Amino acid sequence: MKIVKHYPDELKLKLVRHYLDSDEGYKKTAERFNVPYAAMVMRWVRKFIGESTTQPGMSKPAKKEKPIDPGDAETMAKRIQELEQALENERLRSQAMSTMIDVAERDLKISIRKKSGAKRSGK
Structure with a gap:
């Protein structure tokens, strides 16, 4: 029988923030x-930043919002x-x-972000 340990969302969020703020990997x-x-x-990072597991790098489509009654204070809260x-x-x-782009630019030495300045014709 497998024992499943549940982690509180506060710990998960703290872990995700640490992962994003540091240069440490998942392991x-x-x-x-x-x-x-x-x-x-990795699963918690995807959960909190909204990345789809089927298409890496793509965000999930926004859910359609249900109309709400603006008069109910509890509903509004x-x-x-x-x-x-x-x-x-x-x-x-x-x-x-942003962190992913920074790491790619630093480690892979490729330019990803658009540079400001005048456009040049590439002939």
Whole structure:
């Protein structure tokens, strides 16, 4: 029988933030937070930054929002909380993409970001 350990979302979010803010990989981050598998870290990063597991690098399509009754204070408070969480997830996703580009530019020595300045005709 397999024992399944559940981790609180606060720990997962802390782990994802550490992964995004540091140059450590999945394995090193898993070791730092005493998580048995690097794949768990990868899954949590994808969960919090919204990457699709079927198409790496592509974000999930936004869910259609249900119309809400603006008069209900409890509904509005819940909606605000959902939007704040979505904003935090998007911020983490953006930071992950930026980190990925930085690592690619540094390690692979390829230019990815658009450079500012005048355009040149390439003949």
